[in-house]
Amino acid sequence: MRTDKMIALISLSLALPALALAKPVIPVPPAKALIAAAMKDERAMTITADLTTDIGPRLAGTEAEARARAWAVERLTKEGFKNVRVEPFTMTAWSRVSESAQILGPHAQRLEVHAPGGSPSTPVGGIEGEVIRFDNMAALRAASPHMLAGKIAFVDDIMPVTKDGSGYGVAVEKRRNCALVASEKGAIGCLVRSAGTSQREVHVGQGRRGEQGNLPVLILANADATQLAAILAKGPTRVHMNIETAQVPEALSGNVIADIRGTERPDEYVVLGCHLDSWDLGTGALDDGIGCGIVTAAVLTAIDVAGPPKRSIRVIWYGAEEVGLLGGNYHAQNLKEKAASYVFAAESDSGDGKIYQAEFGFGPAAAPIQDAIATTLAPLGIERGAGRATGHSDIGPLAPLGVPVMDLNQDASRYFQIHHTPDDIMANVDKASVRQNVAAYSVTIWFAGWTTLDFRAP
């Protein structure tokens, strides 16, 4: 094949001459052709536009997610994938019915709120209590044992904007844990500031799962958290919260799996993930419609440029990621002894931001492959990270099974302004940036699927 001009990479390491002899021969990818094709790609955008229009929001376990699976099976088949099928699983599906919150008293006003996934309903008619504000979860944890009896805890730390999205982990903790910690101190409910950077649009997401310590929780828009804090500074303030949510204990979800059969080693799989479910306020264009668009378009681009792959390529549009990685965990659990057939895995699940960094989680002997991939990605503005890949989102559970994973880290500066809010819609997806992602994935998977290099090599 025209793309298979074999060359040996010159070792940069003079310290290990013995290993240098065992170094694998790394084929040269048709990088220019792959990148040029990706830079004209329309499929990542059209797949996402069609999904977000035809289906719209696709909350895990709902009828809309089921429709999305049927849509995905049809679309992936139409795009040329084979054996497109659903890997079903059951879950407790949660959905919102209605939510509201009002400041009471002399500063009475409505607050912009939504419940996090998993929040129970309040009793009919709602709950009302004095609000006690905490700077962050540490302050809430440090509060004296009974100080919240009959009151509402308000955790108010602001998420900092960072390129690597590192502010999210801390910011999101209050959404997950306020209910548990506050309930232990006698609180009747929680208010938490959005773990996102949008001003007036509420950033939702999964809260606590399970019954114990699961108080009613409402997430405030950033501006509303600021407003509530300003009013609390004037004196004791009571808030009324009303939440109605629904739970379906044995709802169906599933992963949509689609393959391209390899010509030489069909039983070895290069796996690319994304997730099909979304939060319910937007249409899940950035999170994670475009992730599915990117990885799918990358596979099609690589086939267009380099012909059929030697190994099989598997695209997995996971279900129920948002509510706790249910699809990713289920697939990994199901896979178990077959995990050895997965020779490489990566997932796109950070929206449309440009990829700025590649990190690897391959076997020690695969270092030259990593070097080759990093060198090929460099013209796309992608640097090599200093860390070790752990596998994004649904791919994460594959890493402990020994599957070599790679993280193509995206610039998240704008992501947290949009994701999990009503603004997560197609109009906010940047096409140029998406094409850079398609290019990076098609270059990367070429190494995994159009060669027979061993990424696992110990």
Next chain:
Amino acid sequence: MRTDKMIALISLSLALPALALAKPVIPVPPAKALIAAAMKDERAMTITADLTTDIGPRLAGTEAEARARAWAVERLTKEGFKNVRVEPFTMTAWSRVSESAQILGPHAQRLEVHAPGGSPSTPVGGIEGEVIRFDNMAALRAASPHMLAGKIAFVDDIMPVTKDGSGYGVAVEKRRNCALVASEKGAIGCLVRSAGTSQREVHVGQGRRGEQGNLPVLILANADATQLAAILAKGPTRVHMNIETAQVPEALSGNVIADIRGTERPDEYVVLGCHLDSWDLGTGALDDGIGCGIVTAAVLTAIDVAGPPKRSIRVIWYGAEEVGLLGGNYHAQNLKEKAASYVFAAESDSGDGKIYQAEFGFGPAAAPIQDAIATTLAPLGIERGAGRATGHSDIGPLAPLGVPVMDLNQDASRYFQIHHTPDDIMANVDKASVRQNVAAYSVTIWFAGWTTLDFRAP
């Protein structure tokens, strides 16, 4: 007074030597000092910040608007105004309870909607019908008489962004008239695209008042209108609309009136308006909290710089502007024969955009005064418009009574992105721009209140 160096303006008109002799002597304003003081102003911002925090949204005729009036009386008194009082009137107050809309069928999804002011409730459980899309109101008007029987009309024209806000008038017509026109053709409800430029936040506003032809109406966010149009393009589509609204027939509203007594001609009033009520989704920071902040700060700035005015200065924070200029009309009606005491009127009601143009609605003989004001405003980047002022918002009804009015037109490029949406909050008010407004109003009112020039002169 140090500011009263009298000079005669040199006439630019050589065609009218007789009139030139009768030309008024125009005092020179302390323009530099006024502008310098305004450029350090904090009061416009703090008044607005306090109003929007202490009260929040202030929908006409509600308890919140009543609280805002009490707040305004206290605040204006504290700022040094005298005889601060409420001019009460009654109105039918409307408020929203809940709204929702869903696309039904294979593309089932929720739409981001709110009802316009005045929309009736749907029957309990909502209404459902096939949606027929129209490019604009003209297309709806041209539709055959019975084509909408049992259906829902959807008027979808997009508001263009313009500096002078001229796109709003056309865009808003569908909100006001869809119900009437569609009901005549048998429709059961209306969906209209937002008359604003925000993507996912619904732009609300007053719809139809009165009973006849008043169908239930929902306003779609721009992105949702685009989404609905895309789905309609795939085939016939049904939508479910559910609206609950409330009406209070004899609700109280009122204008808050505050005076600074003139030293020479206390019975002549220079009137500055703004409105206290707001829509209910934001906190009315731009519309029109900041208008009240600007005109009030302008008066205080002029007093700081030029001492007490010769004429009385009257600030009116009008009630119930948003729902149909109720406060402005009531005040003008109440005023009638006393209208001659109003020697000048202007209103700030276009948010925080920079003033780029001044237009005059004075008597013919006041042309030299107009020239002097225009010359003084020029260093603030304000040009003289070619038209004739009609009086913004609540001041408009004073013009037909012979009150000389002036329009300080603001750049509205950004205004329609924010106003009438949840984003109308203090965080979106630009302080530098507000200071330019304070400067323009303080310079302008100096001519009206710190001199005894005749603006009405025929």
